[in-house]
Amino acid sequence: MTFSTELAALMCSRLCHDMLSPVGALSNGLELLADEKDPEMRARCIELLEQSAKISTNKLKFFRLAFGAAGGFGGAVPVEEAQSVIDALVSDAKGVTQNWAISESSLPKPAVKVMLNLAHIALDALIRGGTLDIGAELQGGNVEIVVRASGDRLAFDDNIGRAIQGELAPGELSSRTAAAHMIATLAEEMGGGLQYKKTDTSLVMGAVLPQPEGMIG
Template sequence: MNTPDTQSLDLASLLCSRLCHDLLSPVGALTNGLELLTSETDPEMRQRCFELLEQSARTSADKLKFFRLAFGAAGGFGETIAVAEPKALIDALVGANSRVTVNWALGSEALPKAAVKVLLNLALIGIDALVRGGTLDIGAEESSGATEIALRAAGPKIAFDETVGKALSGALSAADLTSRTAPAWMVSQLAAAHGGGVQVHRGEDALIMGAVLPGS
């Protein structure tokens, strides 16, 4: 039987696994690029290697910054975070993917920390769903003491694991979590802890997610 302490440890472990999985590709590209430089003598090819190394380093840094705020304790000591910060992190995360376009509708200049974590993790789920590209529409605002967040991922093919949907709705047991479903489960727990909840609807060519955090 899992206790709250062991559940927290298991969740932290799974989130770390997700972070490592997402960093494996750009870090591996850095390693490959450095190995090529040791044997490559052609000036044009060496320049190409440097360009690839720069791109991989930038991608690694962008992902680390994203996960630091989405999973970790970043954001300073204040109760809110300027919306410009998560916006920049999400834009950077999809910056190298020309097939995905992000549209923003932000009605507040700052959001509570819990809401920012929910926003980032829902965006991560939306980006993962756009395997063939598409648009990611993101909206967030504070109204009457509650934070409302809405995301719509639309594209020619939506890849969405139903277990992620169960985790978002809180219907997935903590014992059944994986590194893929852990971020979604964390979102549901954050929303519930602030008296709110998460809704998700998957259509043929769109994934719609919404969260309300009344006490955030």
């Protein structure tokens, strides 16, 4: 198996893992609804089905923008589109407050993919809630991105940090680190880089990415 094929397989494994819970809940809810006769319990089943469908839809919208190649990797993405998919994931989380600091109306597609994946990593770290801060700006021909997760008992695999900084060998990759490796590779191909710093109560990740030539005004 070539490295690119292995990375694709690991990414698919990650997507399947993330979708298994909400899709499984949909299946279970439909089975319960088929057998349930009590009106109150049926209403509860429908509520759970609606919630699982919403979570599934939110995840798919995120995956499409963060991992997909719709429209290629050139051009720009409206910032509000990127914000909407993250806002939806945050709304499905518990106890997470989100802050945005982006004055630009659009960002290059590669930068958006990096920002979304860093935000997803940060959100996953907030297992007990906390604050998610996301900022980006165009500065001196570069796109600078900062994502910070602040909270108690952050859950962060050091191998994800190594993947962010391009320090994992191909044989060390897993479904948990594949996305981080993907954006590290993307940043390197653009001539930029990623970095992170973690303490007991905060995880800060950053990226500096050169703007594509056609987008430098």
